[in-house]
Amino acid sequence: MDTTQRTDQERSADRRRRELLEAADRVVLRDGPGASMNAIAAEAGITKPILYRHFGDKGGLYAALGQRHTDALLDSLRAALDAPAERRERVEATLDTYLAAIEARPQVYRFLMHPAEGAHPGDQPGEQPADQGFDVGKHSAPLLRRMGEELGKVIEERLDLGPDSQRLARVWGHGIVGMMHAAGDWWLGERPCTRQELVRSLADLLWGRLAAAGDKVGSPGF
Amino acid sequence: MDTTQRTDQERSADRRRRELLEAADRVVLRDGPGASMNAIAAEAGITKPILYRHFGDKGGLYAALGQRHTDALLDSLRAALDAPAERRERVEATLDTYLAAIEARPQVYRFLMHPAEGAHPGDQPGEQPADQGFDVGKHSAPLLRRMGEELGKVIEERLDLGPDSQRLARVWGHGIVGMMHAAGDWWLGERPCTRQELVRSLADLLWGRLAAAGDKVGSPGF
DNA sequence: CTAAGATGTTACCTGCGGTAACTAGGAGTC
DNA sequence: GACTCCTAGTTACCGCAGGTAACATCTTAG
Known part of the structure; x- marks a missing residue:
């Protein structure tokens, strides 16, 4: 059955995810907010790209x-x-x-x-400086x-x-x-x-x- | 008298300082918080190091x-x-x-x-990880x-x-x-x-x- | 004329977030 | 068993930010 397989994989992924989160937790507890992705990856015993595969970006983590x-x-x-x-x-x-x-x-x-810190993720240098005032809040x-x-x-x-x-x-x-x-x-x-x-x-x-x-x-x- | 001199210089410095602040103001008003030092310097018509001479670091500005x-x-x-x-x-x-x-x-x-964003300005990699809990607040x-x-x-x-x-x-x-x-x-x-x-x-x-x-x-x- | 001191520059270093391209190690299919 | 596919993992890099060192320039005092 591939359900078993998929379940296994899902479980594995979830376990990794939780492990990573716990490592991140330790780092944040030690370094406060602003803990770097490198530091978190190191604490988890792996490297950055894995974090990015699991959580997308820093905001996701x-x-x-x-x-x-x-x-x-x-x-x-x-x-x-x-x-x-x-x-x-x-x-x-x-x-x-x-x-x-x-x-x-x-x-x-x-x-x-x-x-969330940075608010200009897809900031393209378009020549229109018209966004002056809205886009605020939250x-x-x-x-x-x-x-x-x-x-x-x-x-x-x-x-x-x-x-x-x-x-x-x-x-x-x-x-x-x-x-x-x-x-x-x-x-x-x-x-x-x-x-x-x-x-x-x-x-x-x-x-x-x-x-x-x-x-x-x-x-x-x- | 060097008082006159110093006053002149001081006035000049203060005027520059105010000009720089107004430029920074414009940039922040346009780009929101997180405006970069480069952007502010460009808006003021100068380059970064001057900002740093006037305000020390980003926090100062x-x-x-x-x-x-x-x-x-x-x-x-x-x-x-x-x-x-x-x-x-x-x-x-x-x-x-x-x-x-x-x-x-x-x-x-x-x-x-x-x-103030970053909280580790003089972070030296000393081997003592003992700061776990205090240093918080404000x-x-x-x-x-x-x-x-x-x-x-x-x-x-x-x-x-x-x-x-x-x-x-x-x-x-x-x-x-x-x-x-x-x-x-x-x-x-x-x-x-x-x-x-x-x-x-x-x-x-x-x-x-x-x-x-x-x-x-x-x-x-x- | 010369020396000091502020004003400004270019060019660089570090570290961060984020990504591309490549390398194991299993599972499944023929 | 060889062939593929998928996943976890790696190294090496890009762009951009904050911050600094070293050099150039103009003004002003002596």
């Missing part, structure tokens, strides 16, 4: 690598978001899960947050986008937001993820407080303490 | 270039934040100012948000950091947040900036609604509507 971690992180987040508890507790648990993840493996986290890392989308869906599923609920939920999804990301990034760099404190502060922000706070006594400008 | 725009944007934001109006109005005005800016010049915005764009810090200061100056006010203010500063950035980036890519709608949705989020919303009828999981 990085996408495959990123998806593994992204999937794993998203699973953790979903678990925290689905825990049977009060909303505030779930929010705090989710924030804490994310922060614990980036704290545990900062290199991986840095790697995931990197955009500069952010895919992880952020995916987290934002997923959170938006969860919010829309579970909360009653009246009319415009869909728009509101999506905006909030991306907004909250961005808040979490930026605060986490800053926190990771400066370590100004404990994780617990950071989580509570962010949850307080989401809980409307900004709106509820009173003006300071000598507050300028009205 | 990009830093100088970034600071101009960052300063300009921060000025606009401060103005919106200082307007004589209710807090909610000021918050909305600030969000709108930021979004209008990134909407008006997406290429510049993309450029500003890019980190992966984010300087613009985000600066905005976060500034907003944190403003919040701490003006709001009465009880004890922990300093930590709370800084966390919120970075968190709100991140929210604004992520939502703006997503919005710029997909244009799912008007700017007004986005601004109101984000302000609603900051105003605690997330906490105030009721559960949906068939809400799963408790």
Whole structure:
């Protein structure tokens, strides 16, 4: 049967692919993002062209690598978001899960947050410089986008937001993820407080303490 | 007097520097981030080594270039934040100012948000692979950091947040900036609604509507 | 007139992403 | 067994980027 054959070959290819991904993982963990294809190939004990045969180009490898971690992180987040508890507790648990993840493996986290780098793959020197302004967008890392989308869906599923609920939920999804990301990034760099404190502060922000706070006594400008 | 001399030279150097920066600006506006040093030099009518004499390396040029725009944007934001109006109005005005800016010049915005790229400038092949885990942090764009810090200061100056006010203010500063950035980036890519709608949705989020919303009828999981 | 010092050049090095062309080693068919 | 095909693997190269060394030139001070 050639099904057996093909299955064997497929399995072999998949195994190689996974081995290569694990090697790449090790290199990224060691060298951070920007790890070179040469380095990855060397770590895997082979040479560059094989990587290119398996993943097309660097973007392909990085996408495959990123998806593994992204999937794993998203699973953790979903678990925290689905825990049977009060909303505030779930929010705090989710924030804490994310922060614990980036704290545990900062290199991986840095790697995931990197955009795709070069944006002119098929850039031919045509004489028309007309592309000035569009073609932008989606500069952010895919992880952020995916987290934002997923959170938006969860919010829309579970909360009653009246009319415009869909728009509101999506905006909030991306907004909250961005808040979490930026605060986490800053926190990771400066370590100004404990994780617990950071989580509570962010949850307080989401809980409307900004709106509820009173003006300071000598507050300028009205 | 050699003061006059030096002043003349300094002025000349500064003028060149500004000219070069403006040329670089044009190139970045046209080619987006990742504009090459060759391209910038060509646009300025000179060759690479001059750029390197003026700015040291690519990071230096990009830093100088970034600071101009960052300063300009921060000025606009401060103005919106200082307007004589209710807090909610000021918050909305600030969000709108930021979004209008990134909407008006997406290429510049993309450029500003890019980190410093390469992280191994003086990488010597020492046999000690011991740097596994630290040295991370500050992966984010300087613009985000600066905005976060500034907003944190403003919040701490003006709001009465009880004890922990300093930590709370800084966390919120970075968190709100991140929210604004992520939502703006997503919005710029997909244009799912008007700017007004986005601004109101984000302000609603900051105003605690997330906490105030009721559960949906068939809400799963408790 | 000469010497210094900035301004600018050409020509080069390194390292990266990416590819073309070639070489084993099995499986399948006659 | 010889012939082919396919896959994993190699070496050697291209183009382009960032970055630098060494040389040329103009201006200005002494």
